[in-house]
Amino acid sequence: ETGVTQTPRHLVMGMTNKKSLKCEQHLGHNAMYWYKQSAKKPLELMFVYSLEERVENNSVPSRFSPECPNSSHLFLHLHTLQPEDSALYLCASSQETGRGRETQYFGPGTRLLVL
Amino acid sequence: EDKVVQSPLSLVVHEGDTVTLNCSYEVTNFRSLLWYKQEKKAPTFLFMLTSSGIEKKSGRLSSILDKKELFSILNITATQTGDSAIYLCAVYSNYQLIWGAGTKLIIKP
Numbered sequence: 306e307t308g309v310t311q312t313p314r315h316l317v318m319g320m321t322n323k324k325s326l327k328c329e330q331h332l333g334h335n336a337m338y339w340y341k342q343s344a345k346k347p348l349e350l351m352f353v354y355s356l357e358e359r360v361e362n363n364s365v366p367s368r369f370s371p372e373c374p375n376s377s378h379l380f381l382h383l384h385t386l387q388p389e390d391s392a393l394y395l396c397a398s399s400q401e402t403g404r405g406r407e408t409q410y411f412g413p414g415t416r417l418l419v420l
Numbered sequence: 421e422d423k424v425v426q427s428p429l430s431l432v433v434h435e436g437d438t439v440t441l442n443c444s445y446e447v448t449n450f451r452s453l454l455w456y457k458q459e460k461k462a463p464t465f466l467f468m469l470t471s472s473g474i475e476k477k478s479g480r481l482s483s484i485l486d487k488k489e490l491f492s493i494l495n496i497t498a499t500q501t502g503d504s505a506i507y508l509c510a511v512y513s514n515y516q517l518i519w520g521a522g523t524k525l526i527i528k529p
Contacts, residue, residue, distance in 0.1 A: 309462070347424070347519040348508070361516065393461065405451025405512035408468060413461040 308332040309412035311396050317418045318386065326381040326415045328396030336402035337379040338409060339371060342393040354379060355402045386419045393417070422447040422513045426520035434528050437499050441523045443509030444491040451512035453492050455483055458506040458522070466494070466507075499527045 309330045318324050330337060339351040353361035354373040368390075370382040379396055393414045399407035427442045443453070452470045456463035467476040469485035469492060476483050480499075485492045496503055506522040 314461075345429075345521060347521045348510075348517075350516065395462070403515050405449075405515045406468065406470065408454070408465050409517065410465065411456075411462040416461075 309396060309398055309410055311394075311412035311415055313415060314413065315416045315418075317420065318383070319420055320386060320388075322386075323382070323384040325383065326394055326396075326417075328379040328381075328412055330377055330379075330396075330398040330410070330412075332398055332400075332410060334398040334400050334410075335376055336399045336407070337373060337376070338397040338399075339379065339381050340395040340397065342395055342414070348395070351381075353402060360402065383417075386417075388419050391417055391419045422511075422518045424509055424511050424518050424520040426507075426509050426523050428523060429521065430524040430526070432526045432528060433499060435499055435501060437527075438495065438497045439499060439525060441494040441496075441507050441509075441525070442491060443493070443520055445509075445511045445518070446490065447511050447513035447518060449514045450487065451515065453485055454510045454512075454517070455492070455494050456508040456510065458508055459504075463508055496525075501527045501529055503527050 312327045336355045341349045351365045352371040357373045372380040395414045396412040397409040399409045424445045454468050455466040467483045472487040480497045483494045504527045506524050508522045509520040510517045
């Protein structure tokens with residue numbers, strides 16, 4: 306039990322659909338992250354939130370839209386995705402961010418397939 | 421450009437063998453190096469290394485960092501089938517984690 310949950314665990318969507326991924330952390334952390342993991346590639350950081358404010362946005366296409374309503378919840382809103390967006394989307398949290406020594410704790414991920 | 425390179429990309433050994441996984445890095449501003457194990461979905465934290473030459477140990481797993489030569493190794497002794505996983509290395513540079521592509525380890529009974 307990592308203390309970070311994600312829903313749904315699997316998602317199939319068409320390119321014209323709109324869907325949302327949800328992440329919740331039960332660890333009392335102040336920072337949350339979205340990563341994209343494609344096969345045989347390093348994890349790609351997409352967004353970082355600290356105390357509900359976005360602190361990092363790594364040139365992610367606008368078809369991905371994050372939302373952090375409070376320090377325990379993080380959403381990733383998806384619209385007009387492309388087949389190359391198919392991947393495992395991982396959420397993580399850490400006590401804080403910005404010191405370079407924070408352990409990040411991961412959720413189980415959402416396996417996304419875009420048709 | 422910051423990068424983290426893991427080797428080998430994949431490795432198949434028999435139960436009971438000892439394995440060594442490698443992680444080399446070139447980053448702008450090193451802060452720490454982390455190892456994770458990813459079995460099915462969620463990467464789980466193994467070690468954080470910040471100082472050269474100090475071994476971190478947890479059961480059959482151990483890791484050490486060489487900040488002069490810019491690499492770390494993860495050792496697993498007396499491997500078991502439950503050690504089969506992808507092992508991920510990541511380095512904090514300028515407060516952002518830079519990830520390697522991982523080493524896929526398969527332990528055969």
